[in-house]
Amino acid sequence: xxxxxxxxxxxxxxxxxxxxxxxxxxxxxxxxxxxxxxxxxxxxxxxxxxxxxxxxxxxxxxxxxxxxxxxxxxxxxxxxxxxxxxxxxxxxxxxxxxxxxxxxxxxxxxxxxxxxxxxxxxxxxxx
Numbered sequence: 138x139x140x141x142x143x144x145x146x147x148x149x150x151x152x153x154x155x156x157x158x159x160x161x162x163x164x165x166x167x168x169x170x171x172x173x174x175x176x177x178x179x180x181x182x183x184x185x186x187x188x189x190x191x192x193x194x195x196x197x198x199x200x201x202x203x204x205x206x207x208x209x210x211x212x213x214x215x216x217x218x219x220x221x222x223x224x225x226x227x228x229x230x231x232x233x234x235x236x237x238x239x240x241x242x243x244x245x246x247x248x249x250x251x252x253x254x255x256x257x258x259x260x261x262x263x264x
Contacts, residue, residue: 140198144191144220151187158183162235169231171252176230176245177238185227192224215262222255 155173156165158180163172174184199217229247232240 138198138202140194140201144194144198147194148187148191151183151190155180155184155187168234171226171231171248172234174227174230175233176240177233177235181230185230188227189224192220192222192227195220196224212262215258218258219255219262222251222253222258225251226255 152170152173155170159173170184172178174181174188196217199213199220203213226248229244229251231248232242232245
């Protein structure tokens with residue numbers, strides 16, 4: 138449970154830092170947090186560290202909980218898939234939030250796919 142709490146605190150702090158340093162075209166009411174790690178953005182590494190760190194910490198938490206409890210619970214699998222999806226969404230970046238910047242459509246599709254997998258896994262974990 139410690140790693141789960143630590144992962145949430147970590148990602149919240151990174152999101153706050155990323156929001157503070159983001160340039161004017163970005164608006165938290167209109168843009169996603171994924172766009173804080175978008176291709177072509179100079180400070181994308183901040184949010185990438187956030188996504189990857191969150192995924193790693195949450196994975197450690199899920200594995201630790203599984204090992205401590207000594208038995209499989211349905212929650213472990215979707216939580217682990219969610220963590221891996223977020224981690225991978227941090228490696229592959231979404232398209233820029235500013236028009237006119239060239240970007241890799243393949244990387245954007247990979248980001249979107251991993252983010253979708255994470256969303257489905259989180260929904261399954263909540264069920």
